[in-house]
Amino acid sequence: MTQEAFAGKLGVSVRSVASWRANPDMIPQQETQRILDTTLAMAGDAVRRRFIHLSRTAIAQPEVQALRVAIAVVRRGGDVLLVCRQDGEDIAWQFPAGIVKPGGSASKVAVRETLAETGVHCTVREHLGERLHPHTHAMCDYFVCDYVHGEAINGDSSENVAVAWAPIAELARFIPTDRIYPPILDALEATV
Template sequence: MDVTQWTGRHACWLQNAFEDTQDEFAARLGVSVRSVASWHSNPDMVPQMETRRILNTAYEKAGDAVRRRFIHYARSHAQQLQAQALRVAIAVVRRGGDVLLVCRQDGDDIAWQFPAGIVKPGGSAPKVAVRETLDETGVHCMVREHLGERLHPRTRAMCDYFICDYVHGEAVNGDSSENVAVAWAPIAELERYIPTDRIYPPILNALEATV
């Protein structure tokens, strides 16, 4: 990996890759401790040309283990930025002892999941959850509670989860381009549709309280 532009953030990744303290990293580079501290406090700053040359030299002379750690930090940051850019609202709609599911087809894979929609920048996640449920299934619902958010372990999207109450409407497949089917699944048999280890734990807790 070549570093095309050093910032304070990149310099901190290199310090962490060397596993140095701020004092040790300053000594390694031959710069002041104040400079290293400024990279931590202002990660978007761009160091002076001479300092960038020093950082380039330190990276080029680093061993493979240091380079691997630096690349790991860079990739993790890129994933975090991607997750921040992609936010998804997920509606867990209850009706008595049932929960609303949609069946999506992705290539050869078919999987059941809760209705969901992408939240555009500045958009309202609760409104997206309600609107996408209606568009996908024909079911009107109302948000009761925000269950929390997490970085999805598979899609790497930031997901907002909402428990919703059924209001009215028949469950129909309103988006045949994405969904194969729509169904009310018995909460007590949810694991037949979605493996429990793939379900956000607060969802299970909320649904179990209604069974």
């Protein structure tokens, strides 16, 4: 239908229909919405299918992805690799991690960021799971990794204050256990 024909069918002004077309995000007044709903309900199946298709196409927006972080829990014998981050005034030990770009591989990011931040080469042994981090609200993928070679060095002094191999048995001295994803603790206990 033309805008004029559609306005005549609804009993509204042509200017109103033109305004809806120009501003598709506009929310009609309650009475106008009732008229539109009734008209759609009375339309045939083909018209309703076309309306649904067009409305989905019109409001389709790029998919938004939550911030995703890959976390590497690198084991070497009875030790685990940690980085000490400085975030403003806070200094905290944590496992090496990196941001996963949309469409990227979390396991590859875990390995690549571990090497970049610490100089340690590792391989992924197991994906431990994922969760929405309770403090950062980032979606986190956790990987247990095996040490391959390399000396632990601070490869990213803009993010890290230090890098260290911490004894797994003393991990709580570095990171409070209530802040560690429980499957990590289970995986590390299995190696001690």
